[in-house]
Amino acid sequence: MIVKTENLSREFVRGKNQFYAVDHVNLEVEEKELVAIMGQSGSGKSTLFHMLTGILKPTEGKITVLDHEIEKMNDRQLSVLRGGDLGYIMQGKNLLQNLTVMENILLPLSLGKNRKPDKERITYLTELLGIQNMLSEYPANLSGGEQRRVAIARTFAQNPKLVVADEPTSSLDMENSEIIMKYFQKMAKEGTTILVSTHDREFANYADRCLWMKKGKLEKRELE
Numbered sequence: 001m002i003v004k005t006e007n008l009s010r011e012f013v014r015g016k017n018q019f020y021a022v023d024h025v026n027l028e029v030e031e032k033e034l035v036a037i038m039g040q041s042g043s044g045k046s047t048l049f050h051m052l053t054g055i056l057k058p059t060e061g062k063i064t065v066l067d068h069e070i071e072k073m074n075d076r077q078l079s080v081l082r083g084g085d086l087g088y089i090m091q092g093k094n095l096l097q098n099l100t101v102m103e104n105i106l107l108p109l110s111l112g113k114n115r116k117p118d119k120e121r122i123t124y125l126t127e128l129l130g131i132q133n134m135l136s137e138y139p140a141n142l143s144g145g146e147q148r149r150v151a152i153a154r155t156f157a158q159n160p161k162l163v164v165a166d167e168p169t170s171s172l173d174m175e176n177s178e179i180i181m182k183y184f185q186k187m188a189k190e191g192t193t194i195l196v197s198t199h200d201r202e203f204a205n206y207a208d209r210c211l212w213m214k215k216g217k218l219e220k221r222e223l224e
């Protein structure tokens, strides 16, 4: 099992209300699976992904990712993991603005253990994602969709065993979304486990399995 959560929960307080953003989630993802989590805005997908990747501590429950007990790891151990076997494509723009595109792509590799940049892999990825002519640009000079593609290239450049991707196709046009979905499917077949959150129902055609998140609870259900 690559991902396993047991009763994973996160509570937040807003005003006088205490509520579960993630409510006793039991999720299991096997090696080589491409699993899509769908759900309305605010249903808890990002909170779940933040906990799986050690960005956010749970209020309750257990998380095992790639044989690591995530909630017991310290920040240093977590950043080594996130620079190596675990790749996290976060939502929104998250490139470092003072580094060029290429420097951004190489950054996780400098945090991971025993990972050296694989030039061939990086060339392949940047060409596939159509960012090969922007490698010496700064992120501020790129569109939102281009920055998204750089973030995707950065994650796969580290050759992770598990990729957690939070709405990877959100600011992309159809053509680029399809390239990403096909690439995810290919990488899953070749051995990378991928967990993706999305509003894009097209992903259902590429994923091995779709789950639905509703008010913090994870449901198994057919798409309408």
Ligand SMILES: Nc1ncnc2c1ncn2[C@@H]1O[C@H](COP(=O)(O)OP(=O)(O)OP(=O)(O)O)[C@@H](O)[C@H]1O
Pocket: 012, 013, 014, 021, 039, 040, 041, 042, 043, 044, 045, 046, 047, 048, 091
């Ligand atoms: N730090 C926080 N403090 C209080 N409430 C929070 C915090 N972070 C998230 N929430 C709330 O928790 C709920 C789940 O948010 P989350 O970002 O996980 O949803 P999501 O499914 O990823 O949404 P989207 O699809 O819009 O990204 C929302 O109601 C959100 O407002």
